[in-house]
Amino acid sequence: xxxxxxxxxxxxxxxxxxxxxxTQWHNSIKxxxxxxxxxxxxxxxxxxxxxxxxxxxxxIKLRGFKEPEIKAPKIKDNAIDNRRPDVVIIGGGVIxxxxxxxxxxxxxxxxxxxxxSDVAMHASSRNDGMIHPGIASHTxxxxxxxxxxGNAMYTKLCQELDIPFExxxxxILFDDKKxxxxxxxxxxxxxxxxxxxxxxxxxxxxxxxxxxxxxxAVAGYSFPSAGVLSPYKLTxxxxxxxxxxxxxFSLDTIVTSMHKLHGEIVSVQTNRGKIYPKAVINxxxxxxxxxxxxxxxxxxxxxxxxxxxxxxxxxxxPDVTRSMGLVSPEMLYSTxxxxxxxxxxxxxxxxxxxxxxxxxxxxxxTHRENIQAVLxxxxxxxxxFEPSDAITxxxxxxxxxxxxxxxxxxxxxVKNLIHAAGIQSPGLASAPAIAEEICKITVNALSECMxxxxxxxxxxxxxxxxxxxxxSFDEKQKVIKENPDYGVIVCRCEEISRxxxxxxxxxxxxxxxxxxxxxxxxxxxxRCQGGFCAPLVTxxxxxxxxxxxxxxxxxxxDSNLLFEKTPKGGASK
Amino acid sequence: xxxxxxxxVLGGGPAGLAAAVSAANEGAQVLIIEREAKxxxxxxxxxxxxxxxxxxxxxLTGPEYAEREIxxxxxxxVDYITSSFVTNVKRISDGGFELEIQSANGMMxxxxxxxxxxxxxxxxxxxxxxxxxxxxxxxxxxxxAQYFVNIMGYMPTKRCVILGSGDIGMIMARRLxxxxxxxxxxxxxxxxxxxxxxxxxxxLDDFDIPLHLSTTVxxxxxxxxxxxxxxxxxxxxxxxxxxxxxxxxCDSLILSVGLLPENEIAQKLDIEIDFATKGAYVDQCxxxxxxxxxxxxxxxxxxxxxxxxxxxxxxxxxxxANFRPSQRDIxxxxxxxxxxxxxxxxxxxxxxxGELSLYFRSKTDCKDRKVYLDFDDDTVLDKKYKRLLPSExxxxxxxxxxKVTSATLRMGDFK
Numbered sequence: 001x002x003x004x005x006x007x008x009x010x011x012x013x014x015x016x017x018x019x020x021x022x023t024q025w026h027n028s029i030k031x032x033x034x035x036x037x038x039x040x041x042x043x044x045x046x047x048x049x050x051x052x053x054x055x056x057x058x059x060i061k062l063r064g065f066k067e068p069e070i071k072a073p074k075i076k077d078n079a080i081d082n083r084r085p086d087v088v089i090i091g092g093g094v095i096x097x098x099x100x101x102x103x104x105x106x107x108x109x110x111x112x113x114x115x116x117s118d119v120a121m122h123a124s125s126r127n128d129g130m131i132h133p134g135i136a137s138h139t140x141x142x143x144x145x146x147x148x149x150g151n152a153m154y155t156k157l158c159q160e161l162d163i164p165f166e167x168x169x170x171x172i173l174f175d176d177k178k179x180x181x182x183x184x185x186x187x188x189x190x191x192x193x194x195x196x197x198x199x200x201x202x203x204x205x206x207x208x209x210x211x212x213x214x215x216x217a218v219a220g221y222s223f224p225s226a227g228v229l230s231p232y233k234l235t236x237x238x239x240x241x242x243x244x245x246x247x248x249f250s251l252d253t254i255v256t257s258m259h260k261l262h263g264e265i266v267s268v269q270t271n272r273g274k275i276y277p278k279a280v281i282n283x284x285x286x287x288x289x290x291x292x293x294x295x296x297x298x299x300x301x302x303x304x305x306x307x308x309x310x311x312x313x314x315x316x317x318p319d320v321t322r323s324m325g326l327v328s329p330e331m332l333y334s335t336x337x338x339x340x341x342x343x344x345x346x347x348x349x350x351x352x353x354x355x356x357x358x359x360x361x362x363x364x365x366t367h368r369e370n371i372q373a374v375l376x377x378x379x380x381x382x383x384x385f386e387p388s389d390a391i392t393x394x395x396x397x398x399x400x401x402x403x404x405x406x407x408x409x410x411x412x413x414v415k416n417l418i419h420a421a422g423i424q425s426p427g428l429a430s431a432p433a434i435a436e437e438i439c440k441i442t443v444n445a446l447s448e449c450m451x452x453x454x455x456x457x458x459x460x461x462x463x464x465x466x467x468x469x470x471x472s473f474d475e476k477q478k479v480i481k482e483n484p485d486y487g488v489i490v491c492r493c494e495e496i497s498r499x500x501x502x503x504x505x506x507x508x509x510x511x512x513x514x515x516x517x518x519x520x521x522x523x524x525x526x527r528c529q530g531g532f533c534a535p536l537v538t539x540x541x542x543x544x545x546x547x548x549x550x551x552x553x554x555x556x557x558d559s560n561l562l563f564e565k566t567p568k569g570g571a572s573k
Numbered sequence: 574x575x576x577x578x579x580x581x582v583l584g585g586g587p588a589g590l591a592a593a594v595s596a597a598n599e600g601a602q603v604l605i606i607e608r609e610a611k612x613x614x615x616x617x618x619x620x621x622x623x624x625x626x627x628x629x630x631x632x633l634t635g636p637e638y639a640e641r642e643i644x645x646x647x648x649x650x651v652d653y654i655t656s657s658f659v660t661n662v663k664r665i666s667d668g669g670f671e672l673e674i675q676s677a678n679g680m681m682x683x684x685x686x687x688x689x690x691x692x693x694x695x696x697x698x699x700x701x702x703x704x705x706x707x708x709x710x711x712x713x714x715x716x717x718a719q720y721f722v723n724i725m726g727y728m729p730t731k732r733c734v735i736l737g738s739g740d741i742g743m744i745m746a747r748r749l750x751x752x753x754x755x756x757x758x759x760x761x762x763x764x765x766x767x768x769x770x771x772x773x774x775x776x777l778d779d780f781d782i783p784l785h786l787s788t789t790v791x792x793x794x795x796x797x798x799x800x801x802x803x804x805x806x807x808x809x810x811x812x813x814x815x816x817x818x819x820x821x822x823c824d825s826l827i828l829s830v831g832l833l834p835e836n837e838i839a840q841k842l843d844i845e846i847d848f849a850t851k852g853a854y855v856d857q858c859x860x861x862x863x864x865x866x867x868x869x870x871x872x873x874x875x876x877x878x879x880x881x882x883x884x885x886x887x888x889x890x891x892x893x894a895n896f897r898p899s900q901r902d903i904x905x906x907x908x909x910x911x912x913x914x915x916x917x918x919x920x921x922x923x924x925x926x927g928e929l930s931l932y933f934r935s936k937t938d939c940k941d942r943k944v945y946l947d948f949d950d951d952t953v954l955d956k957k958y959k960r961l962l963p964s965e966x967x968x969x970x971x972x973x974x975x976k977v978t979s980a981t982l983r984m985g986d987f988k
Contacts, residue, residue, distance in 0.1 A: 071796060315837075315840070364707070364708065365705065365706045365707045365708075365792075366705045366706070366708075367705055368703060368705050371703070371705070390700070390701070391698070391700060391701070392698070392700040393700065394708070473673060473680050474680075476675065476679075476680050477679050477680040480675070480677070480678075480679045480680065481679055484677035484678070485677070487656075487675055487676045487677040487678065487679060487680075488656055488676070488677050489608060489656075489658035489675060492608060492658070493837075495658070495660065497675075527695070527698075528695045528696070528698065529698040529699075529700060530717075531695060531696050531698065531714045531716060531717050532695065532717075534717060535717065535720045535721060535724070535725060538725075539725075549725060549727050550727060553710065553797075554709070554710035554797075555710070555797070556797075557797045558797040558798055559709060559710040559797035559798055560710065560798065561710055561721075561729065562721060562725075562727040562728065562729055563727070563728040563729070563730070563731055564727070564728060565726055565727055565728070566722055566726050566727065566728055566752050567752065567753055
């Protein structure tokens with residue numbers, strides 16, 4: 001056993017984690033064995049990162065736990081069989097869609113594979129939409145670099161994609177002045193390193209900027225470059241613009257295996273046929289290590305870190321202007337910032353998230369205790385917030401590596417594989433920068449076997465449709481005169497018109513499920529949670545697509561809303 | 574359509590229709606603004622009978638009841654617009670109001686001397702009662718399930734669990750059973766049914782649908798569609814008891830866990846909302862704290878019967894038509910929140926005078942109680958009740974004989 005491996009082994013023993021087999025694999029370290037508790041497995045993986053390896057491959061099993069199979073689409077057909085795209089992107093989250101759109105600037109045949117029925121179904125629709133300033137990242141990390149660069153790109157990107165973005169700043173708050181001063185040194189160091197604007201705020205300044213802050217916060221720092229947007233609107237807009245520029249999306253498509261020859265992926269097997277791409281981009285989120293494994297290039301491991309978030313009624317939106325969280329000293333150096341409260345781009349308030357390690361990659365269930373804890377922890381920050389303001393809550397899963405670092409690189413051992421993996425927070429803020437980097441790497445890789453030329457027809461601007469809530473009385477008058485459907489309100493809570501829903505159904509990436517419509521134009525996001533509008537939205541989808549009501553799903557697959565028609569004359573009993 | 578009305582009624586359900594007709598009968602020019610495509614409000618989908626016993630002395634279905642109200646409105650001098658949504662409302666300098674209305678015809682502005690808010694209520698969602706677990710298809714509020722069955726003609730379930738014994742929940746238990754679905758049971762976290770006793774008998778007992786009291790849903794299980802529901806008995810503090818957890822395979826969870834008055838428009842006018850009713854504070858004329866703005870029906874407080882909804886609309890419409898700005902001399906109607914869930918109206922305006930129709934709900938299920946109303950030192954009303962239930966609204970009427978300076982509703986034992 002090499003010395004380093006031996007040392008790791010004995011360190012694990014000392015920390016009370018015995019029986020772990022450690023082996024070096026390429027430049028990475030692989031852990032194997034079985035443990036009785038998940039936290040020990042996480043701890044073992046974390047310890048292994050301290051030994052200077054490229055990555056930790058943590059294969060330690062949890063005793064008595066069998067990882068559930070990946071939730072796969074039921075469809076089996078040959079829709080994409082025999083296709084030979086230049087680039088295949090695995091994963092239609094914000095990373096996959098950002099890359100797709102970025103790569104559509106080149107004259108390439110690009111195919112995005114997404115196992116769900118729509119884009120943005122996992123972490124990309126299950127986060128707070130914050131465009132972080134970058135201050136939470138250690139210096140000299142990819143996370144920090146991509147975050148700061150990505151943040152700066154959003155103003156232009158959102159203009160091109162025609163989605164709302166607000167650079168409203170954030171506060172990191174403290175309940176103790178001394179700790180605040182101490183943290184100031186750390187922030188100043190990072191801010192200087194990355195070029196992040198910051199300002200110290202005493203209690204008076206904080207209250208001046210956020211009058212509803214309770215006296216919990218005594219001092220803090222303001223980071224004006226922080227922003228907010230709708231993460232699912234962004235992902236959809238990226239995908240739509242990519243489609244407008246020639247990218248093809250194959251939804252309900254799961255990669256099941258890969259075939260390699262001479263250190264290169266030759267074919268990718270899916271439930272909808274076998275394809276033969278020139279390059280493969282791994283943007284598979286919490287499953288990115290599984291995809292790497294299919295190509296025998298698993299040099300990192302995803303440990304799913306779950307978080308739960310509460311949404312408050314829009315009525316409370318005006319009570320805060322930005323994003324803010326109270327930070328304790330131990331959180332300063334940790335991988336997660338402990339959540340907080342923030343106003344969303346749609347004027348709701350988000351509370352949370354929390355962060356906890358657990359073994360499931362796609363369990364989005366919420367738990368009473370966690371939601372309660374989130375409310376207890378953060379509601380006290382703002383005078384006017386009440387638990388009864390909660391309209392809904394949700395969970396998301398962060399795709400974290402043990403290194404707590406992004407993996408953005410061309411594979412060292414598989415020539416035509418490029419990883420955009422381990423993209424956890426601040427993945428959303430970093431997405432445009434990651435896409436640029438991955439695009440550069442991929443174009444370089446492709447240039448080894450083909451000539452890559454720019455797409456002369458590339459149009460960065462997504463098709464414009466009216467957003468009625470942003471229009472003045474006279475502007476609304478004008479669009480309704482042109483199309484009366486914009487005058488008919490379907491969702492009473494969010495005031496969404498029939499016309500906007502029809503636009504979503506007929507967009508470049510058609511939305512044909514109730515949740516897909518909800519992510520694009522918000523009916524059902526409000527306080528009635530779709531009680532009134534879900535049937536109306538169902539009817540509009542039917543009318544626009546020719547589907548019948550029992551075919552309409554909540555979110556694809558077998559999530560049909562309705563069974564058959566009611567029996568004529570009632571059922572006989 | 575006119576540019577200015579005496580009374581604008583927001584909502585064309587039973588409250589709004591009655592308000593419009595009574596205002597028109599007082600000689601006012603009236604406009605009803607309805608956001609849905611058709612008038613009638615939620616009655617349109619309530620195809621069961623039992624409506625109109627008080628108002629028409631007949632058992633009508635919801636659509637029949639609505640039709641009568643609509644016919645009467647059409648016979649009065651009332652303007653109405655449908656598929657029209659009030660996007661904004663503000664006070665104007667002459668004391669009236671200006672509404673911005675969005676419809677397929679475009680945007681328009683209408684002015685009115687007075688407003689009657691008759692927007693009804695909405696259902697509490699699964700999230701508002703903190704249902705946890707997965708979030709698949711198949712979780713519906715009872716009203717949504719009712720829309721699917723009665724309006725669209727599609728079955729939202731084949732086998733379901735119903736949480737909450739509100740009236741719509743019990744009515745849907747019967748309705749779904751009649752349409753061939755299996756209702757595994759109705760579960761109620763409290764130890765008494767939330768809806769009317771007659772619905773327990775006619776909707777559940779008659780169809781052998783079990784009602785499980787002191788039991789709630791603790792978890793939803795299912796990836797794409799509901800696959801099962803976990804229920805558990807609760808203790809006195811409504812906390813689930815671990816060893817009573819039980820998993821019920823089913824395809825839907827239907828919720829009837831309460832209704833909330835819709836007052837988003839009212840809040841744009843800074844109308845004060847009573848925490849107990851979730852509706853506006855009003856005086857005996859149904860006028861809110863904002864002079865010229867009236868509230869009625871389920872937007873004011875959630876009623877048991879459409880008949881009461883119409884009655885309050887009728888009164889609100891009449892008062893709105895006759896509204897004259899004046900000094901208000903308001904007396905708060907005091908009550909002990911240990912005895913009463915709420916009391917409506919919450920105020921008596923001495924300047925307006927006249928009769929006081931008081932609606933109340935008891936806080937708990939209690940027997941052999943007496944309810945008193947005191948004006949200053951005089952007990953002007955005492956009424957015996959064999960039983961009082963939170964689920965059954967009670968109404969009393971009094972006309973003060975002298976100037977009132979304080980008013981208190983209280984409860985005591987009798988025997």
